[in-house]
Amino acid sequence: MKKASKGHDQSRSVPCSRIDFSGFSKRFSHIISASQFERVDLDVVLSKAAEMEKLVKTSGGSSILKGKVMATLFYEASTRTRLSFESSMLRLGGCVVGTENAREFSSVSKGETLQDTIRILNGYCDVIVMRHDEKGAARTAAGVSRVPVLNAGDGPGEHPTQALLDLYTIKREFGEVEGKKVAFVGDLKNGRTVRSLAQLLVHFKGVELFFVAPKALAMKDDIKDLLKRKGFKYSETEKLEDVLPLVDVLYMTRVQKERFASEKEYLACKGVYVLDAKKAASMKASAIIMHPLPRIDEIAPDVDEDSRARYFEQAQCGLFVRMSLLSLLIAKE
Numbered sequence: 087m088k089k090a091s092k093g094h095d096q097s098r099s100v101p102c103s104r105i106d107f108s109g110f111s112k113r114f115s116h117i118i119s120a121s122q123f124e125r126v127d128l129d130v131v132l133s134k135a136a137e138m139e140k141l142v143k144t145s146g147g148s149s150i151l152k153g154k155v156m157a158t159l160f161y162e163a164s165t166r167t168r169l170s171f172e173s174s175m176l177r178l179g180g181c182v183v184g185t186e187n188a189r190e191f192s193s194v195s196k197g198e199t200l201q202d203t204i205r206i207l208n209g210y211c212d213v214i215v216m217r218h219d220e221k222g223a224a225r226t227a228a229g230v231s232r233v234p235v236l237n238a239g240d241g242p243g244e245h246p247t248q249a250l251l252d253l254y255t256i257k258r259e260f261g262e263v264e265g266k267k268v269a270f271v272g273d274l275k276n277g278r279t280v281r282s283l284a285q286l287l288v289h290f291k292g293v294e295l296f297f298v299a300p301k302a303l304a305m306k307d308d309i310k311d312l313l314k315r316k317g318f319k320y321s322e323t324e325k326l327e328d329v330l331p332l333v334d335v336l337y338m339t340r341v342q343k344e345r346f347a348s349e350k351e352y353l354a355c356k357g358v359y360v361l362d363a364k365k366a367a368s369m370k371a372s373a374i375i376m377h378p379l380p381r382i383d384e385i386a387p388d389v390d391e392d393s394r395a396r397y398f399e400q401a402q403c404g405l406f407v408r409m410s411l412l413s414l415l416i417a418k419e
C-alpha cells in the first residue's frame with residue numbers, strides 16, 4: 087500500500103465542545119502514571135491537544151505560558167520526548183532550562199541526591215519534566231516538589247505522556263477508540279510505553295488487546311490482572327503473523343537493549359519481530375502501524391511508504407499533547 091492512497095483525514099480532531107477544562111491542575115499536581123487518568127481527564131487532554139494542533143497549524147503557537155519556565159532533567163537519552171516538550175513550551179511563549187545528561191552534567195555527578203536536585207529546581211522553574219533510568223524516580227521527585235513533575239519515562243516503569251500521545255494518534259485516526267483491536271509487539275516486559283498505554287485503553291469499551299512477545303519479554307502480570315479485573319479481552323502469542331490480519335492498531339516496540347543484564351541475553355531477543363512490506367500486506371486496509379520510536383530493525387524502511395504507517399505523525403502528535411498538558415497544568419485558568 088503506497089502513500090498516495092492514504093485515506094485518513096489529517097485534520098480530524100476531537101470535538102472540544104462540552105469539555106470542562108477547568109480544574110485539571112487541581113486534580114493533577116504531577117503526572118507520574120497513566121493510572122492517574124480517568125476517562126474525563128483523557129477527554130480533557132485529548133480535546134485540548136486537538137486545540138493545540140489547530141493552533142500550531144494556523145499560527146504556530148501562542149503566548150499563554152509567557153513568563154513560565156520549564157526545566158528538563160534527563161538522566162537517559164531522548165530525542166522525541168525532550169525536544170517535543172521543549173518545543174511545546176517555546177510555542178506557548180514559555181522558556182526552557184535543562185540538562186540532557188543529568189548524571190554527567192548536573193551536580194548529581196558530585197553526589198547530589200535526586201531530592202535535593204528537585205528542591206533546587208523548585209526555586210528556578212514552574213514545571214519539571216524528568217526522565218530517569220530507575221522505576222519510581224518520578225514519584226520520588228514528585229514527593230519533594232512544589233511544582234508539577236511530569237514523568238518523561240522512569241526506567242522500565244511508565245511513560246504516561248507517550249501513552250497520551252499514542253491515544254491521541256488512535257483517536258485522531260479513527261474518531262473513537264472504543265472497540266479497537268490493538269496488538270502490542272516486541273519487548274512488553276521492559277517497554278514502558280505499552281504498560282502506560284494499556285492502562286489508558288481500559289477506559290474505552292470493547293477494546294481488545296493482543297500481546298505479541300517471546301516468553302522472556304512477555305507482558306507483566308500487573309497489566310494482565312488489570313485487564314481481567316476490568317473485563318477486557320486479551321490474548322498472548324509469540325507469532326506476529328497470528329495477529330496481523332486481525333488488528334486495527336499494530337503497535338511495534340523496540341527490544342530495550344539498555345534493560346538487559348548482558349549483551350548475550352539481548353542478542354537472544356533482538357530482531358525477533360520485523361515488520362516488512364510483505365508481512366504488512368496481510369493487515370487490514372484500515373489498520374494503522376504505530377511505534378513510539380526510536381526503531382532499530384522492527385519496522386523495515388519499505389513500510390515507511392505504506393499508507394497505514396503512522397509512526398512519524400505519532401511523534402508529531404507528541405507536540406500537540408505536550409502543549410495540551412503544559413497549558414492545562416501551568417497556564418492561569
Ligand code: CP
Nearest residue numbers: 164165166167378379
Ligand atoms: N518515544 C520516546 O520516548 O522517544 P525518545 O526516547 O526519543 O524520547
